[in-house]
Amino acid sequence: MVADDAERIRLRPWAVNTSVSTVLITGATGFVGSHLTDALRETDGVDVRVFVRDADGLDNPAGLDVVEGDLANGDDLGRALDAVDCAYYLVHSMEAGGGDFSDRDRELAEAFVAAADRADVGRIVYLGGIQPSGESSEHLDSRLEVERTLAKARADFVALRASMIIGADSASFRTLAQIVDRLPVLALPKWRDRSTQPVAIDDVVQALVAAADVPPDSYDIAGPDELTFEAMTEIIADLRGKAHRSVPLPFTSPKLEGAAAALITDADRELLTPIMAGLDEDLVIEDNALHTVFGVVPTPFREAAGQALAGIATTA
Numbered sequence: 001m002v003a004d005d006a007e008r009i010r011l012r013p014w015a016v017n018t019s020v021s022t023v024l025i026t027g028a029t030g031f032v033g034s035h036l037t038d039a040l041r042e043t044d045g046v047d048v049r050v051f052v053r054d055a056d057g058l059d060n061p062a063g064l065d066v067v068e069g070d071l072a073n074g075d076d077l078g079r080a081l082d083a084v085d086c087a088y089y090l091v092h093s094m095e096a097g098g099g100d101f102s103d104r105d106r107e108l109a110e111a112f113v114a115a116a117d118r119a120d121v122g123r124i125v126y127l128g129g130i131q132p133s134g135e136s137s138e139h140l141d142s143r144l145e146v147e148r149t150l151a152k153a154r155a156d157f158v159a160l161r162a163s164m165i166i167g168a169d170s171a172s173f174r175t176l177a178q179i180v181d182r183l184p185v186l187a188l189p190k191w192r193d194r195s196t197q198p199v200a201i202d203d204v205v206q207a208l209v210a211a212a213d214v215p216p217d218s219y220d221i222a223g224p225d226e227l228t229f230e231a232m233t234e235i236i237a238d239l240r241g242k243a244h245r246s247v248p249l250p251f252t253s254p255k256l257e258g259a260a261a262a263l264i265t266d267a268d269r270e271l272l273t274p275i276m277a278g279l280d281e282d283l284v285i286e287d288n289a290l291h292t293v294f295g296v297v298p299t300p301f302r303e304a305a306g307q308a309l310a311g312i313a314t315t316a
Contacts, residue, residue, distance in 0.1 A: 168311025
């Protein structure tokens, strides 16, 4: 848990083994949301509703209660949140690209809180980002602002904070893997020596499922390995069976790095630039709630990366 009282989510009354029958997933077509949707629809006794802008974006809508609408529309939110016990908020405007994502994220979170209060939702679960000990980025500041906004709802609130999530469809991991695949000599900016604790997507999903029935609070979750970005590229190259050499650069420029990465990979520049800006501080934690609170044994990076790389096409 977060030690600083200023960062803690206020506690509300909570009972062990709360009964959850209907859950709502926002962001169900996204990376984490799609995995969570698959997991929850296989959970006995849980009815899964998803709130999406366009149902055509769902890979497999079978067995789901699908509500189409706009997160900024109170009536649409009302339909989605009606009779919901637990709502998962997995929305990040940065992923949509364009505009001031931080302002839009705050506005959407405020609209969601108002609608959740009207619908008397029992619990809200949010996935945000680990906060650095030093200077933060706009991306991570926005994640924290959304967390604090959602915590104002009358519902019980659980926040999970993670750094890089390892999966084939993770924008950050996929970009790293494609850069290693396509550049035998990799020029790494100053953040190459920054440490992080990447966590497997399967572990994150298990924790999100368990979050419906843990004490309301804010929790840091992470994998078991503390690695630099340079070390991660070396492991990825080894798993791919590729020759790999890195060259240190004496500077960092998120805009330049985002533009360069977009040229090399299939990711969007507007998505990559804020991600790059968030790499310049260590993202490590002191108390890993993944096992102690959520009962999930963290997957080692090499194992998680190997599983993810199986879903990412390589280049010769």
